[in-house]
Amino acid sequence: MVSVLQQRLLFPLLRITGIAGLLLLLYISLHLLLPGQFPSLPALTPSQGALLAAVLSVVSLVLLPGYKKSSFFVSLGVGSGFIILALYPGHLPLRLHEGLLLASGTLSYSAALYSSLVPVLNRQLFSLVLPVVLVVSVTAGSFLLPESTDITYRGELDSVRRVLAQLDPAYKVVLGMEQELSSYIEDKLQNKDDKEEEEALVHELNSRIQQMEDELARFKAVEEENVLYRDEIAALKRKIGDMEVRDKSTVAIRRVATISEAVRPASPVVRDFAVRLASAHPGSFSRFSGGYPSPGPEGIAQILSIHRYIAAEWKYISDPLSSGTDYYSPADRTIALGLSGDCDDFAVLLASCIEAIGGRARILHGSCSDGAHAWAEAYIGSVAAWNETVSITRKFYPGRSVSYLEPRSADDYWLCLDWQAGIYSCGENPGYMYETQGRF
Structure with missing residues (x-):
């Protein structure tokens, strides 16, 4: 006996659930067949959506009352088979289009619903014709349609989707390279069932993403300061003029x-x-000849002028996360690309420019609570030269407190050229990456 509660509440709810499942299956199949016209679901991947829709449809079909004869179970079984193949197409020797498989699954579930509602039906003929028609249609259609480029249903990439789902959402903003990152994760995870390898990769990528995001935040803090010096920066920009790298062979x-x-x-x-x-500050760079070039007043001003312009015009772009290691951009290429890159590219360009005008430079790396960092420094020399450098730096940036690392000898003071000249944004546990070699 069917109770009043079942008639008024359970069965209507099951019908709504079943219809929702069929519509969801239909939409996902259209998304895979016509991705430009049917965008992806915001909250679910196609595989997740297809699995959810199939469960809703099967539960509704099984629990709703009706004529549960052979045609019903054949249609239900054929539909579930198509859905499974859509989720794991790589296990078949034939190339089958996931969109067609899902569409056929939707049609099979609809046929099961129809057979349960119609009292008079040639069920043997129905059970034979429907599977044959659908199998032939899917096979022929898969070879006529272009090969699917959607990676969602490739079983071997389940681990890729799991890793992407666990990554800091900032990677989409900071990096903007989801497809490249997917390929990188697939290459790294040769054994998709190795959970420890997967967890280690998630930890590694999230750490690098966090470092990039924190580095970008440190850089953005400098932009406010540069507004105060827009007139000087505009004057430097006029000196650069329309400098264009015409001889590409030198880059x-x-x-x-x-x-x-x-x-x-x-x-x-x-x-x-x-x-x-x-x-902008013409004159001799060095305060004396011979030995290492210790910059005089004009040289210090030249260093600060170069730093001011590069810091003001810099466009922060993260390294490719899939490069595996730091991606170093040669200084001339960074100029040709319009002053773009991350902290080590910024440091490389500054060190190159300092050496190009007769100075000595070094590049260091350090750490802080929110990750690693690299920056350039210019050689100053003695404590007297350092005191003069501090005085000139404060003329460029009034009131600035200028810091330095403990010198290795009495004549080994260096000026930090981090995002802000004279200020370390992330300089704990410094280590040497590069230093100008030889004497001048």
Whole structure:
């Protein structure tokens, strides 16, 4: 006996659930067949949506009253088979289109619903014809349609989806390279069932994403300061003018392996760029000849002028997360690309420009509570030269408290050229990555 509660509450709810499942299956199949016209679901991946829709449809079909004969169970079984194949198409020797598989599953579930509602039906013929028609249609259609580029239903990429789902959402904003990142994760996870490997990769990627996001936040704090010096920056921009890298043969076009390869003071592009900025304060760079070049007043002003312009015009772009290691951009290439990159690219360009006008530079890396960082420094020399440097720096930036690392000797003071000249944004446990070699 059917109770009043079942008639008034349970069965209507099951019908709504079943219809919702069928509509969801239909939409996902159309999304895979016509992705440009049917966007993806905001909260679910296609595989998750298809699985949810199939469960809703099957539960509704099984629990609703009706004519549960052979045609019903054949249609239900064929539909579930299509859904399973759509979720794991890589297990078949034939290339079957996931969208067609889902559409056929939707049609099979609809046929099961129809057979349960119709009292008079040639059920044997129905049970034979429906599977044959659907199998032939899916097979033929899969070869006529272009190969699906959607990675969602590839069983071997289940681990990729799991890793992406666990990543800090900032990677979509900071990096903007989900497809490239997916390929990188797939290459790293050769054994998709190795949970420990997967967890380690998630931890590694999240750490790097957090470092990039924190670095970007530190850089953005400098932008407010640069507004105060827009007139000086505009004057420097006029000196740069419409500088364009016309001789592409002088610009590095290959990826370099080390940071020392990226420092290119002898490149004509770097030399011209540095000289134009330094010309805002013309004069001899060094305060004496011989030995290491200790910058005089004009040299210090030239260093600060170069830093001010580069910091003001810099566009922060994160390294590719899929590069595996830091991606070092050669200094001349950074200029050709319009002053873009991350902290180590910023440091490489500054070190290159300092050397290009006769100075000595080094690049250090350090750590802080929110990750790692790299920055450049310019050699100053003695404590007397340092005191003069502090005085000139405060003329450029009134009231600034200028810091330095403990010198290795009496004549080993260096000026920090982090995002803000003289201020360390992330300088704990400093280590040396590069230093100008030889005497001048």
